[in-house]
Amino acid sequence: MTTRHGHTSAQAPRRTDARLNRERLVATAQEVFAEAGPEASLNAIARRAGVGPGTLYRHFPNRNALLTAVLRDRIKTLCEGAEKLLSSESADDALAQWLRAFLAHARVNQGLGSALMVEDPVAPAPDCHRLILDAAAGLLTRAQRQGTARADLTADDLVQLVVGIALSTARREDAGQPDRLLALVLDATHGIPHRSK
Structure with missing residues (x-):
């Protein structure tokens, strides 16, 4: 027909x-x-x-095209999760829940970004960092407006801390260590900012 x-x-x-x-x-x-x-x-x-x-x-x-598609798909899922959490009642719980999801993402995906660079160093990788920063910023700003996150904290601070946890615990035997470290970061988001003299 x-x-x-x-x-x-x-x-x-x-x-x-x-x-x-x-x-x-x-x-x-x-x-x-x-x-x-x-x-x-x-x-x-x-x-x-x-x-x-x-x-x-x-x-x-090629492998680069497949790695890029996988990374894009994972980032999309992570950012959609952040979008949904923006409507949850507690901004503080939403931020904590998303940071846990981001830590799991960072631990699983840390090899993909490096592999993309090795496969084709001149190819433009997806702008994952910007998308993640935007997702973190939306949740953090909401928590700051509600007064549950310290005002001097930035989305970039949070992303770097979580990526640092993922990298530093990648080869460790202690499966609970990433969660413990993230709990310390979450506690610090509520702390009183240190004022330099």
């Missing part, structure tokens, strides 16, 4: 299949990269997603 624009109705299901294949590949790549690191086999990702290598390479011509 032909539409009035001359396209056959078979094209719509093909486009849907392609979109679903792409989504499945990104979701599967997230799992595989989390298990085996950013250098995991692309063919293994295709197999686990239930598609052939040709389908993977049609959507993602």
Whole structure:
């Protein structure tokens, strides 16, 4: 059957299949990269997603393209979480909940950004840092307006502290240490700012 624009109705299901294949590949790549690191086999990702290598390479011509898609997807999820938390009753709880999610994100994804630079140092990586800063700033500003976060704290301070926790605990055996360190950071967000003389 032909539409009035001359396209056959078979094209719509093909486009849907392609979109679903792409989504499945990104979701599967997230799992595989989390298990085996950013250098995991692309063919293994295709197999686990239930598609052939040709389908993977049609959507993602190289590892850099797939790493970028995975990172973008994770950042999008993180930022959507921040957006939802902006409407929660307690600005303080919302900020704490998002910082926990960000810490989990930073611990899982720390190898992806480095891998992108190694794969193609001249390619523009997604502006993840700006998106994360904006998400943190929205939640922090709300907590500051409610008087539950110290006024001299910046979104950049929080992001750097959480990334520092993720990096410093990456190879540690103590699974509870990242949460303990984050709890100290959260306590400090309520502290009285130190005034230099």
